[in-house]
Amino acid sequence: xxxxxxxxxxxxxxxxxxxxxxxxxxxxxxxxxxxxxxxxxxxxxxxxxxxxxxxxxxxxxxxxxxxxxxxxxxxxxxxxxxxxxxxxxxxxxxxxxxxxxxxxxxxxxxxxxxxxxxxxxxxxxxxxxxxxxxxxxxxxxxxxxxxxx
Numbered sequence: 001x002x003x004x005x006x007x008x009x010x011x012x013x014x015x016x017x018x019x020x021x022x023x024x025x026x027x028x029x030x031x032x033x034x035x036x037x038x039x040x041x042x043x044x045x046x047x048x049x050x051x052x053x054x055x056x057x058x059x060x061x062x063x064x065x066x067x068x069x070x071x072x073x074x075x076x077x078x079x080x081x082x083x084x085x086x087x088x089x090x091x092x093x094x095x096x097x098x099x100x101x102x103x104x105x106x107x108x109x110x111x112x113x114x115x116x117x118x119x120x121x122x123x124x125x126x127x128x129x130x131x132x133x134x135x136x137x138x139x140x141x142x143x144x145x146x147x148x149x
Contacts, residue, residue, distance in 0.1 A: 006118025008082050014119055015080070015089040015112055022073040022095065025065055027058045035115050040124040047130050068097035068104060087114040101139060 014033060021029040031054055034040075040057055042049040052060060073095045081090040091110040096103065106129050113123035 004116075005084055006087060006114065006116070008084050010118035011082055011084065011087065011089050011114055012080070014114055014121060015091055015110075016075075018110070018112060018121060018124075019073050019075045019091060019093060022071055025061075025068065025071040027061050027065075030057060030061060033121055034124075035120045035122040038120075038122050038124065040126065043125060043127040044130055047128075068099055071095065071097040073108070087116070087118060088112065089114070 017033045021033055034054055036054065038054055040052045073093050076092045079092040089112045091112070093108045093110065095106045095108060109127040111125040112121050114120065115122045
């Protein structure tokens with residue numbers, strides 16, 4: 001049995017599909033590019049976030065997707081790194097969204113490990129601007145709850 005390595009373009013196409021899935025901001029969009037056993041770890045470790053299965057991610061997105069509108073992720077293509085042998089793509093991205101408290105901005109590094117075909121992601125390590133996330137998301141949830149009552 002010969003093991004084939006996906007080509008660079010396949011890995012880039014999958015990474016692009018991943019980043020564009022954020023623009024949909026739906027559970028279906030997020031899961032479309034992942035293997036059934038994909039694991040997603042949010043970093044830095046100081047955020048104390050558990051590694052998420054697809055099921056965990058679906059529940060998380062369902063709890064926060066109403067808090068953000070017009071979510072967009074912009075990848076700095078010139079900074080994308082592809083390791084074909086390891087089936088890994090590293091993306092540097094910036095995210096923006098509208099919230100009940102005004103504009104939301106974040107910066108990301110995504111390390112995407114693809115499956116054998118290169119067409120699905122089996123591991124995601126997501127590094128975020130923890131100050132932006134930990135400082136704003138609880139306030140957005142609180143404001144949303146006040147306005148929903």
